[in-house]
Amino acid sequence: MRILIIEDDKNLCDTLKFQLLQEGLLIDVCHEGPEGLHCMQQQAYDLILLDCMLPEMDGVSLLRIARAQGVMAPVIMITALGELEDKVTGLDAGADDYLVKPFAYEELMARIRSIFRRPAAWAARRELTAGDIALEPDEKRLTGPRGSCSLSRKEGELLEAFLKNPGRTLPRAVLLSRVWGPDAEVEDGNLDNYIHFLRRRLRAVGSRMILKTARGIGYSLCRPED
Numbered sequence: 355m356r357i358l359i360i361e362d363d364k365n366l367c368d369t370l371k372f373q374l375l376q377e378g379l380l381i382d383v384c385h386e387g388p389e390g391l392h393c394m395q396q397q398a399y400d401l402i403l404l405d406c407m408l409p410e411m412d413g414v415s416l417l418r419i420a421r422a423q424g425v426m427a428p429v430i431m432i433t434a435l436g437e438l439e440d441k442v443t444g445l446d447a448g449a450d451d452y453l454v455k456p457f458a459y460e461e462l463m464a465r466i467r468s469i470f471r472r473p474a475a476w477a478a479r480r481e482l483t484a485g486d487i488a489l490e491p492d493e494k495r496l497t498g499p500r501g502s503c504s505l506s507r508k509e510g511e512l513l514e515a516f517l518k519n520p521g522r523t524l525p526r527a528v529l530l531s532r533v534w535g536p537d538a539e540v541e542d543g544n545l546d547n548y549i550h551f552l553r554r555r556l557r558a559v560g561s562r563m564i565l566k567t568a569r570g571i572g573y574s575l576c577r578p579e580d
Contacts, residue, residue: 355400356511357381357403358381358390359381359384360384360394360402361404362405362407382399386409387408387409388410390408394425396528397519401428401470403430404431406433417448417449421447428450428469429448429449431445432455433455450469453465482514484517484520485562485563486560486561487563489510494506494507498556499561500559500560506551509548509555511532511533512529520576521576522574523572526572529573549565563577
């Protein structure tokens with residue numbers, strides 16, 4: 355599971371990132387509103403931790419824009435503003451939960467577990483489909499007309515990004531960030547190698563879906579007729 359933290363307190367970000375990494379989660383971090391909105395628009399995250407008070411764009415405004423643009427990832431709003439009116443405003447803007455600073459890490463994890471116990475959230479995580487294929491993200495298992503096969507972790511994360519954005523061209527930078535992380539030192543050719551691996555996987559399960567190259571931009575997962 356990949357989590358995005360949008361928080362201007364860098365010390366808190368570092369602490370949360372360290373703790374969540376120990377849970378085996380993948381973590382990306384940004385510190386400003388516009389940057390956070392751009393990351394949310396990539397539709398690459400399973401959960402977002404969002405601070406209310408951010409530079410350049412506050413968290414509530416950011417969330418309203420993201421929800422209006424179709425960003426559906428669960429959001430836990432984290433803030434020092436604990437009045438009832440503040441909570442109502444955040445929840446009405448599209449937050450799934452609200453956590454007031456200071457908080458215990460154990461409470462944050464309990465709220466994360468609570469969100470993913472909800473049937474709709476589990477359904478979204480457990481199977482992603484497009485055309486004639488389905489992916490079980492947790493098991494990294496791809497199924498197509500001729501059977502199924504297991505994927506490596508990076509293959510699964512890459513295919514998951516495409517399945518969450520079917521038909522949309524995903525820039526190379528977005529894919530590299532989604533699979534290897536925004537700060538990873540990775541050669542550009544690694545992405546091309548994994549696209550090659552995924553194309554072989556699609557053929558192996560008998561899928562007609564195509565990983566189409568947009569030269570100089572990125573890749574998209576399309577139906578043959580697209």
